[in-house]
Amino acid sequence: MKLTRHAGGMARSRISLRFLVVTAILALAPAAGAWWAWKGQGPLQQPATVLVQRGTSINQLADQMEQEGVIRSASLFKLWARARKLQLIRGEYTISPRASLSDVAGKLRRAEIHYTAVSIPDGIHAWALQRRLKDFVPEDVFWKLWTSPRLARTAGFPEAATLEGLVAPATYRLHHAMEPEEVMLMLVEAFRNQVKPKLDGGVLPPYQTLILASLVEKETRLPEEQPRVAGVYYKRLRMGMRLQCDPTSLYARWQAGDLRFTGPTPEDIRRLSRFNTYTVAGLPPTPIAIPSLSAIEAARAPQVGKDLYFVATGLGGHAFAPSLSLHNRNVNAYRKELARQRRLTHG
Secondary structure (H helix, E strand, C coil), X not given: CHHHHXXXXXXXXXXXXXXXXXXXXXXXXXXXXXXXXXXXXXXXXXXXXXXXXXXXXXXXHHHHHHHCCCCCCHHHHHHHHHHCCCCCCCEEEEECCCCCHHHHHHHHHCCCCCCEEEEECCCCCHHHHHHHCCCCCCHHHHHHHHCCHHHHHHHCCCCCCCCCCCCCCEEEEECCCCCHHHHHHHHHHHHHHHCHHHHCCCCCCHHHHHXXXXXXXXXXXXXXXXXXXXXXXXXXXHHCCCCCCHHHHHHHHHHCCCCCCCCCCHHHHHCCCCCCCCCCCCCCCCCCCCCCXXXXXXXXXXXXXXXCEEEECCCCCEEEECCHHHHHHHHHHHHHHHHHHHHHHHC
């Protein structure tokens, strides 16, 4: 009888132990499920981008991420965000495949914004700039902002009809949650702070210095030639002689809607346009490109001598001349050099 009672007690003990284990598992199951929902692999199959736009609320963001398959539980994210008093920082966030809810929340809390580097070099004009910014500023919005009086005032030249030349050459860090006007504002503020102060103190007023610098920039990229080119144009301005700058005839072509990027044609030279310095005296009404600092320095202090003409040599530089007869000789030499190069190229 004692043995029987002992065996029965042991059986009851085993039942009680199993009951306790099951009870413990059931008690821990919600916690384990929550841990898995927070730390476990997320549903995302491919890299994704989450944009936090201006005015986005935590609820909107959570619902958006759940709908787009970035996270499994918008409710859990909302609970966490409120508990941590999350402050959403506007920006673009890249999320890796299988990122856990904890990973996604951590990126947002630390404001790990993904930036794209966009390089704006010397020498480019409106149409090239628009293409470089197309992922951040829609084309129609770009051209509307291009003639914004407010942005021109911000750049420091309220008289400017467009933003041509009013952009600082630099590499800008942009993200896709930025508004188009914000992007353009960044560019003109950089101009106002970095470039505009360098336009003072020249032989021409600052805006005219900028225009002249853009012509110099498009004529030659050689810093050692730029003061001499500026000198030819400045001398012509003082004489009332037309500048006859080839790049201005091309700019007039593009202004007319013909976006071929080829050398000037006789039609371009004859085009009646306020930008074409073959048909209109004086400087064009705006710059025709973003000038480099060396071109700006050349326009501030042109090297004025006897020269009134220059033409490319075909070897990377220019030949200067004080008279039309000498200039024509240089033009013939240039044509012969081009013919020689074509013969070498085509055998």
